[in-house]
Amino acid sequence: MRTDRGGDLRAGDVGRSVSLCGWVARRREHGEHLAFIDLRDRSGVVQCVVDGASELRSEFVVRITGTVRPRPEGTANDDLATGEIEVGDCQVEVLNQAEPPPFPVSDRVDADETARLRHRYVDLRRERMQRNLVMRAAVTRALRAAMDGQGFLEVETPLLWVPTPEGAREFVIPSRLQPGNFYVLPQSPQLAKQLLMVAGLDRYYQIARCLRDEDLRADRQFEFAQLDLEASFVSQDDVLAFVAEAVLDATEAATGERPGEIERLTWTEAMERFGSDKPDLRAGPELVELGPVFVFAATGFKAFQAPCIKGIRVEGGSGDFGRNKLDALTDRAKSLGAKGLVWMRVKPEGELESPVAKFLSADELAGIVARTEAAPGDLVLVVADERPTVRAVLGQLRLDLGRPPVSEGERRFVWITEFPLFEGLDGDGRPVPAHHAFTMPHPDDLDRLESDPLSVRSQSYDLVLNGWELGSGSIRIHRADIQSRIFALLGISEADAEARFGFLLSAFRYGAPPHGGFAVGLDRLVAGYPHGAGRNSVLLYVRRGANPPLYIGVDLARR
RNA sequence: GGUCCCGUGGUGCAGUUUGGAGUGCACGCCGCCCUGUCAAGGCGGAGGUCGCGAGUUCAAAUCUCGUCGGGACCGCCA
Numbered sequence: 001m002r003t004d005r006g007g008d009l010r011a012g013d014v015g016r017s018v019s020l021c022g023w024v025a026r027r028r029e030h031g032e033h034l035a036f037i038d039l040r041d042r043s044g045v046v047q048c049v050v051d052g053a054s055e056l057r058s059e060f061v062v063r064i065t066g067t068v069r070p071r072p073e074g075t076a077n078d079d080l081a082t083g084e085i086e087v088g089d090c091q092v093e094v095l096n097q098a099e100p101p102p103f104p105v106s107d108r109v110d111a112d113e114t115a116r117l118r119h120r121y122v123d124l125r126r127e128r129m130q131r132n133l134v135m136r137a138a139v140t141r142a143l144r145a146a147m148d149g150q151g152f153l154e155v156e157t158p159l160l161w162v163p164t165p166e167g168a169r170e171f172v173i174p175s176r177l178q179p180g181n182f183y184v185l186p187q188s189p190q191l192a193k194q195l196l197m198v199a200g201l202d203r204y205y206q207i208a209r210c211l212r213d214e215d216l217r218a219d220r221q222f223e224f225a226q227l228d229l230e231a232s233f234v235s236q237d238d239v240l241a242f243v244a245e246a247v248l249d250a251t252e253a254a255t256g257e258r259p260g261e262i263e264r265l266t267w268t269e270a271m272e273r274f275g276s277d278k279p280d281l282r283a284g285p286e287l288v289e290l291g292p293v294f295v296f297a298a299t300g301f302k303a304f305q306a307p308c309i310k311g312i313r314v315e316g317g318s319g320d321f322g323r324n325k326l327d328a329l330t331d332r333a334k335s336l337g338a339k340g341l342v343w344m345r346v347k348p349e350g351e352l353e354s355p356v357a358k359f360l361s362a363d364e365l366a367g368i369v370a371r372t373e374a375a376p377g378d379l380v381l382v383v384a385d386e387r388p389t390v391r392a393v394l395g396q397l398r399l400d401l402g403r404p405p406v407s408e409g410e411r412r413f414v415w416i417t418e419f420p421l422f423e424g425l426d427g428d429g430r431p432v433p434a435h436h437a438f439t440m441p442h443p444d445d446l447d448r449l450e451s452d453p454l455s456v457r458s459q460s461y462d463l464v465l466n467g468w469e470l471g472s473g474s475i476r477i478h479r480a481d482i483q484s485r486i487f488a489l490l491g492i493s494e495a496d497a498e499a500r501f502g503f504l505l506s507a508f509r510y511g512a513p514p515h516g517g518f519a520v521g522l523d524r525l526v527a528g529y530p531h532g533a534g535r536n537s538v539l540l541y542v543r544r545g546a547n548p549p550l551y552i553g554v555d556l557a558r559r
Numbered sequence: 560g561g562u563c564c565c566g567u568g569g570u571g572c573a574g575u576u577u578g579g580a581g582u583g584c585a586c587g588c589c590g591c592c593c594u595g596u597c598a599a600g601g602c603g604g605a606g607g608u609c610g611c612g613a614g615u616u617c618a619a620a621u622c623u624c625g626u627c628g629g630g631a632c633c634g635c636c637a
Contacts, residue, residue: 167636
């Protein structure tokens with residue numbers, strides 16, 4: 001039916017007779033006997049010169065047969081990949097007519113998103129959307145190649161699964177054969193892949209569908225994909241290397257540029273310096289510890305008699321922040337949980353101007369300037385509070401003060417390692433796992449497991465890109481003695497454990513190898529590549545909340 | 560479960576603060592003209608329950624309440 005995709009034609013094709021099929025993107029009529037048709041297919045757009053186009057309308061499906069020729073002198077179009085040539089002497093065959101589209105099929109116009117989702121098949125005709133889907137395919141191809149190259153075996157795990165005792169809320173599917181019983185759709189292949197390790201598969205990966213019945217967010221869908229992997233006989237560094245290889249290859253495939261080494265921060269470093277376990281390293285000031293400045297601890301300023309004092313330096317911020325903006329920043333800090341926000345302007349002579357300056361000694365003021373390395377014209381923001389509050393507030397403020405969009409500027413991947421094993425204590429004083437109950441503690445901290453559990457680090461790790469959590473993983477517990485200690489700490493009896501995790505524990509009794517793994521969120525990874533892209537431009541279909549459920553333009557099934 | 564914001568021809572917006580005739584702009588659509596355009600251009604035209612429902616008022620796109628839809632965020636997402 002066709003010989004080429006029109007968008008692929010170049011000067012080298014001049015003279016060829018071609019047949020092209022596609023949609024009428026635009027037409028420009030110049031009287032009865034000259035019209036230009038921009039023909040669009042997956043490869044892009046090419047200009048066809050036809051003898052009259054009065055029967056053609058936007059989005060008609062046509063087959064055009066003609067001859068590739070160079071455009072007349074002076075009429076080339078640098079904005080088009082096909083701009084040097086055109087297809088002339090065209091015969092046009094209308095394969096199908098079309099109603100006017102509900103919104104312009106153009107990258108220039110941001111149409112109503114509801115309409116775009118309802119008519120997703122029209123929305124996906126946009127060049128940008130198709131480009132993103134093509135890029136997504138390039139990314140998954142690169143991921144597969146990287147995993148294959150590292151000796152991983154692709155294995156598909158079941159979708160009709162059983163409940164997992166912890167984690168996200170799961171979708172349930174009624175069973176026809178056992179009325180009253182339900183299948184559960186996996187929130188991740190976590191347990192299945194651990195069983196594959198017990199089975200001796202050694203290195204497994206999958207581009208896995210994950211389904212979570214949780215509330216939606218801008219970057220969150222019920223249904224999403226991840227590169228899921230698990231490997232036996234590996235250390236944490238081995239896992240990080242596997243993932244880095246795949247992610248860097250994918251980035252190169254998507255953008256043409258291979259980032260350098262992925263940086264590494266421990267969780268504590270990330271929290272202290274950036275106030276976040278998913279730091280955006282591109283911009284914004286780091287948090288500076290100010291507590292030690294006040295060695296004498298007996299500062300006369302009550303607000304600074306706190307367990308933790310940190311500041312951030314806003315370069316050149318003195319002039320940019322008048323009282324209104326400072327008040328707004330203070331309100332923002334309070335809404336984030338701080339009791340207040342102390343600001344200090346560095347005056348041309350180097351001394352500090354601040355509402356609280358009179359409560360601080362000269363040494364203290366000088367210490368703040370020295371620690372923050374503040375220069376004249378800078379602004380220093382200080383929060384004093386409990387350590388988690390200080391981190392959270394300043395961590396958010398540094399982003400508020402200048403965070404570029406995720407997909408713009410440089411690409412800063414960073415590993416966050418040594419997460420705490422427990423995130424705190426529950427109402428009964430029992431530690432709460434930060435990851436899951438099968439995460440291996442850091443070997444150096446094992447002897448403190450019972451005596452000081454909150455200080456115990458885990459062998460779990462996250463991959464972060466420009467402030468986005470791209471994925472996470474851990475080394476799993478494979479030894480029964482350590483698992484028993486964890487269950488004891490969590491207050492899970494042997495009977496409880498058997499009831500909740502029985503099939504995994506029983507599998508582990510038949511020879512479980514040391515193993516660990518990772519999962520990379522594919523949608524987030526891909527959305528981070530194109531400039532200005534959002535979630536909805538890299539997904540085939542987008543699911544939104546509430547009624548009527550807008551999926552592919554139809555309601556959910558009812559029974 | 561909670562907080563805040565937004566609903567105006569097919570699309571994108573202005574109009575809402577301070578109530579006074581569905582008023583305006585751009586795109587698209589329909590018709591006519593046009594032989595080198597490319598977001599073609601010119602002339603003309605059609606297209607509206609201002610999300611929906613109450614209330615206040617002589618009068619509501621505009622004010623109030625409710626409701627539906629959408630968005631952002633918190634909870635939640637091991």
